Amino acid sequence: MDKTLSDGLSGPQRYGAIFAIALGITMAVLDGAIANVALPTIARDLLASPAESIWVVNSYQIAIIVSLLSMSFLGDLFGYRRVYQCGLVLFCLTSLFCALSTSLPMLTVARVLQGFGGAALMSVNTALIRLIYPQRFLGRGMGINSFIVAVSSAAGPTVAAAILSVASWQWLFLINVPIGIMALLLALRYLPPNQQKAQGQRFDIPSAIMNALTFGLLISAISGFSQGQSGALIAGELVALVIIGYFFIRRQLALPFPILPVDLLRIPIFSLSMGTSVRSFTAQMLAFVSLPFFLQTVLGRSEVDTGLLLTPWPLATMVMAPLAGYLIERVHAGLLGGIGLAVMAAGLFALALLPHNPSDLDIVWRMILCGAGFGLFQSPNNHTIISAAPRHRSGGASGMLGTARLLGQSSGAALVALMFNMFHEHGTHASLLLAGSFATLAAIVSSLRLSQPRVQA
Incomplete structure (x- = not known):
């Protein structure tokens, strides 16, 4: 194997490559949340109702989930560098399309x-x-990647508010164009090629269609449940999901190179890491969605206070993620993940058991526990998922990692709605207790990985 592929890049080329990755991922993550802040303005400007304007956010998320695994398979097939570069071109052009849109x-x-x-x-x-x-x-690289995602997620509302304070909503999308062009130039120069596709590997169009339908129906049903759509519609979506999903999985099991890499789930440490990831992101989203309600309706904090009190969570994740990336080179991911998720669970239970009139410090240290615990878990878990897969299947593992995150977040948001419907005024407490339970379960699953040998990248 080429030394560049086995030993990574060196010096300036590595820095240029990681900067290209950082810029692209920052744009993609930011655009998942940046439009939320501008929805009232967009709805008013495009003469749409608030309910209709939600599709500005939902359409982006659904498009990602239905195409993520197909894109990762194309990376294994044609090269990760090529798929990333094409993604940058498409993202730039469609950002311009968004800015020029004149109707919802x-x-x-x-x-x-x-x-x-x-x-x-x-x-x-x-x-x-x-x-x-x-x-x-590799652990350090995963730590930097987790840091970038955490910073982008935390900065979304702030960046949107800053842009909207000096410009129209169209600039939320136009700003991607120069950033995307810079990322593309860096990607063209610095990103490394990966090995050629495996013998006989090809893109299966029926699998891609069934993949889109399966995950599209799943996200639609979860979203519909959380928004209170009719039970008959949700039931119909679930029936279609089961039927299509059954034939989809059956087809993947018969293919030597499936789009949904179910064969990777036969690797014990990979499947345990995926289970840990879904549960942890479910816990995270249960907290993220319910905490604003908790702080404002239960504790009586203002919107500004709520934003400030939520900030220690992502800040602690930003600090801990790179440190965890260094630790994975010396400590088993199962142990790091187990400790991190146990700390996160402790923070979530502590938030649910806050006194009636807590001080800001009471809230802040609990937020720091949650964020630090999540940061300690995330980088080692991502490292394990990627490293457990054969090198020529890295794209499939990367796609599974993203899919686990999106499924966990969607499930968490839907569970908040369920808690609010079941427990009414105590829904926020129930959501936080459930989040702590999911984090505890994730810590247990992570600890099961200690029985498996450490993976090598």
């Missing part, structure tokens, strides 16, 4: 196409990191 349907279509570009970026970014970093430093 036009903007929704643009967001769907932008979601496909975002999926191309998200599907292969961790696979590229496996090529960029030497094997012994």
Whole structure:
């Protein structure tokens, strides 16, 4: 094997490559949340109702989830660098399309196409990191990647508010164009190629269609449940999901190179890491969605206070993620993940058991516990998922990692709605207790990985 592929990149080329990854992922993650802040303005400007404007956000998320695994398979087939570069081009063009949209349907279509570009970026970014970093430093690369995602997620509302304070909502999308062009230039120069596709590997169009339908129906049913859609419609979606999903899984099991890499789930440490990831992101989203309600309706904090009190969580994750990336080179991921998720669970239970009139400090240290615990878990878990897969299947593992995150987040948001419906005024407490339970379960699953040998990148 070429030394560049086995030992990563060196010096300036590595820095240029990781900067190209950082810029692309920052755009893709930011655009998942940045439009939320501008929805009232967009709805008013495009003469749409608030309910209709939600599709500006939903269309982007659905496009990512239905295409993520197909994009990762294309990365294994044609090269991660090529898919990433094409994703940057598509993301830039569709960002311009979003900014030029003059109606809600036009903007929704643009967001769907932008979601496909975002999926191309998200599907292969961790696979590229496996090529960029030497094997012994892969944990550091994963830590930096987790740091970038955490910063982007935390900065979304702030960046949106800053742009909207000086410009129109169109600039939320136009700003992606110069950033995307810079990322593309860096990607063209610095990103490394991966090995050629395996013998007989080809793209299966029926699998891609069934993949899109399966995950599209799943997200639609979860979203519909959380928004209170009719039970008959949700039941119909679930029936269709079961039927299509059955034939989809059956087809994947028969293929030597499936789009949904179910064969990777036969690797014990891979499947345990995936289970840990879904549960942890479910816990995270249960908290993220319920905490604003908890702080404002239960504790009587203002919107500004709520934003400030939530900030310690992502800040602690930002600090801990790179440190965890260094620790994975010395400590088993199962142990790091187990400790991190136990700390997160302790923070979530502590938030649910806050006194009636807590001080800001009472809230802040609990938020720090949650964020630090999540940061300690995330980098080692991502490292394990990518490293457990054969090198030529890194794209599939990267796609599975992103899919686990999106499924966990969607499930968490739906469970908050269920808790609110079941427990009414105590729904926020129930959500936080459930989040702590999911984090505890994730810690147990993570600890089961200690029985497996440490994976090598």
